[in-house]
Every structure is written in structure tokens, then in C-alpha cells.
Amino acid sequence: MQLIITDARLARSRAIHLSGTRLLLAGLALSLCLVLVAATLYHWVFLQGARAGWPIIGSLVRLVVQDEFAERDRFMRANLDAMARRVGEMQARMVQLESLGERVLGLAGMAPADIPKAAAGRGGALVGAHDLSIEQLQATLDDLEHLTNQRVDLMTVLESRLFDQHIRKKMIPTHEPVAGRPAGSGFGWRLDPISGQSALHSGLDFQADTGTPILAAAGGVVVVQEFHPAYGNMVEIDHGNQVLTRYAHASRTLVKRGDIVRSGQKIAEVGTTGRSTGPHLHFEVLVQGVFQDPQKFLSAGGTDTAAPLEHAWSAARGR
Missing domain, CATH: 2.70.70.10 (Glucose Permease (Domain IIA))
Structure with a gap:
């Protein structure tokens, strides 16, 4: 394709040769410019309508926002339910750990009254997990952390008591001083x-x-x-x-x-x-x-x- 541009005042002309590739690139550039202009105008008009409360645009904005909030709420609820189940499992494990601690208390020769108040506590399984809010879940996690600290304190006390018993046993003279020889003259x-x-x-x-x-x-x-x-x-x-x-x-x-x-x-x-x-x-x-x-x-x-x-x-x- 050839374009001839003529300047009457200067009495001269100029020929421009356009190939198929140049025409295609020019078309693409023009299309891109039109898309950018249209997007800018749409964005400006949409923002102005949302701020000014234009009826149609305001309704569209509310629908989009509600759908986004609903999707976010479904996502958060699914994660909350999963976290609540895990917390329930952890609390059940804490109950088992508490039962184990009571049995170890017997092995250490300690009664429940010997447990320091800081280490005394009770746990329970999580009830109504699907109805928990974020605040309730956070409170439950705080309680679980507190109970965990109590169990750690109890196990520390038991470890100290068992270690003391082990040391005392090692320090009491019970080993035969002459191996394999019965005592003769007694005390x-x-x-x-x-x-x-x-x-x-x-x-x-x-x-x-x-x-x-x-x-x-x-x-x-x-x-x-x-x-x-x-x-x-x-x-x-x-x-x-x-x-x-x-x-x-x-x-x-x-x-x-x-x-x-x-x-x-x-x-x-x-x-x-x-x-x-x-x-x-x-x-x-x-x-x-x-x-x-x-x-x-x-x-x-x-x-x-x-x-x-x-x-x-x-x-x-x-x-």
C-alpha cells in the first residue's frame, strides 16, 4: 500500500509505502490505545458512580462486595472449623496426658494434694466447635496454652521427684560389698x-x-x-x-x-x-x-x- 502526501504551498509531494506488517502493527497499537482509554474511562466512571451513589453502579458495587464478603466468610469458616477440630483433638490429648500424669504420680509416691497449685488443672474436650467465633477460638487456645504450661510444671515436679528417688536409691547401701559371699557373723x-x-x-x-x-x-x-x-x-x-x-x-x-x-x-x-x-x-x-x-x-x-x-x-x- 502506498500513500502520497502533497503539500500545495510548497508544491511538493511525499510518498509513504506501507507493507502488510506495518499495517498490522499500526492496527494493534491503535487497538491498544483504544483499550487503555476505554479502561481509564470505565474505571473513572465506576469510581465516580460508586462515590456519588449512582443507582445502577451502586447496586453493582454492593453485589460485588457482598459476594466477595460471602466468599471470604466461607473461607474463614472452613478454616475455623478445621482449627476447632484440631484444638478439640489437642484438648483430648491433654486429658490423656493428665490421666498419665496421675498414674506417674503414684509411681513417684505423690498424692494429688502434693501437686503445686500452679500445676493443678483440668482439661476437657471442645464442644460446639462449628459455632465458635474467632474470639472464642482464641480464648480456647489461650486456655489450652495455660493448661499446657500447668502440665509442664507437673512433669517437672515429677521428674524432680523421680530423680531424687533414683539418687536416694543409689546412695543407700544395698549393694553386696563382697559379691556372691553370704554374710557370716551377723550384727x-x-x-x-x-x-x-x-x-x-x-x-x-x-x-x-x-x-x-x-x-x-x-x-x-x-x-x-x-x-x-x-x-x-x-x-x-x-x-x-x-x-x-x-x-x-x-x-x-x-x-x-x-x-x-x-x-x-x-x-x-x-x-x-x-x-x-x-x-x-x-x-x-x-x-x-x-x-x-x-x-x-x-x-x-x-x-x-x-x-x-x-x-x-x-x-x-x-x-
Whole structure:
């Protein structure tokens, strides 16, 4: 296509050649301009009508807004229902956790009255989940968070109590000081084998060959390691709470004062040093400085239950 433009005043003309591609691009550019102008006018007229309250445009705006709000409300309701179901499931789990906590209370030897007020609480399943508003759901979540904090406090108390029981069990002399050897001469009054007179035997004797390992009856700290005229080579271990064990007549000792030992650790070897008639271990238990029958503690440890240990402990402390 060829266009000829003639200027009469200047008495000259100019020819413009338009190909098919140029015509197409020109048409597209013109169409785009018309669309932009129409969109701008529509947007301006629509906004003016909405602000001025023109009847037709105002009705259209209300319909669009109502439909948008309805769709948003349906979306929020669906999410609220899903969240409410999850909250209900979480509350049901909290009830199960509370029941488990009560059973663990029994294992820890605690009564419900022993629970701190901050840890006491009750939970319940969520009712009427589909009727919850956002405010109600938020309040329920706040209550659940509070209940969760209470359960954490309770579990912390139980952990502390069980750990204390575990430590106390480890610190009570229940481990046999000479493995596999029954006690010989028991605790109490007897005829002294050397003097032949009646005297208090303040511990248990374990007959064994010289060099047989002597084991700590419980964990603790070595407070005495010395040679005593009567006890010979002697070791004393402090187990806390004014409980002390003594191991006498050893051929040699393997620990020194200040050492920390664990239950069942080898601390010495059987011998016949001091006032002794033959190789054996003389084993004593003292509570608050008073001699106790070691067999009560060793028998309680053999049952591997907490009740006999508490009974022996209470009896030793005179409770």
C-alpha cells in the first residue's frame, strides 16, 4: 500500500509505502490505545458512580462486595472449623496426658494434694466447635496454652521427684560389698572370738580369700582411708544424709580420701589386717553416727523395690 502526501504551498509531494506488517502493527497499537482509554474511562466512571451513589453502579458495587464478603466468610469458616477440630483433638490429648500424669504420680509416691497449685488443672474436650467465633477460638487456645504450661510444671515436679528417688536409691547401701559371699557373723551381741567375752558386733563379716574384691555398697565420697589398730586397713564412705559405710581388715585399699565412688566400684581387697582372726571383710553401716544392721539394707536392695528401701531408710533414721 502506498500513500502520497502533497503539500500545495510548497508544491511538493511525499510518498509513504506501507507493507502488510506495518499495517498490522499500526492496527494493534491503535487497538491498544483504544483499550487503555476505554479502561481509564470505565474505571473513572465506576469510581465516580460508586462515590456519588449512582443507582445502577451502586447496586453493582454492593453485589460485588457482598459476594466477595460471602466468599471470604466461607473461607474463614472452613478454616475455623478445621482449627476447632484440631484444638478439640489437642484438648483430648491433654486429658490423656493428665490421666498419665496421675498414674506417674503414684509411681513417684505423690498424692494429688502434693501437686503445686500452679500445676493443678483440668482439661476437657471442645464442644460446639462449628459455632465458635474467632474470639472464642482464641480464648480456647489461650486456655489450652495455660493448661499446657500447668502440665509442664507437673512433669517437672515429677521428674524432680523421680530423680531424687533414683539418687536416694543409689546412695543407700544395698549393694553386696563382697559379691556372691553370704554374710557370716551377723550384727548384734556375741562372744568375741579373741577375748571370749560378750561384745556388740557392730557389722557383718564376709568370709573370703585374701585379695577378693571389696565393692562399695553405694555411691558416695571417701572420707576415711587409713590404718586403724582394730579395723586394720579401713575405708569409710559418706553417702549423704548422715549415712556412712565402713570396710575393715582390707589387705590393701584402692581409693583415697576425697575420691568419689559409684555403687559396686572396687575400693579395696579382702585381708586380715588389724584385730582379725582370718581373711574377711567387716562391713558396717552407720546412720547419724549410730550402728545399724547392714542386713536390713542389703535385703532391701535385693528386692529391687522402692518400698523396702524407704522402710529400711526410715527405720534407720528412727522415723
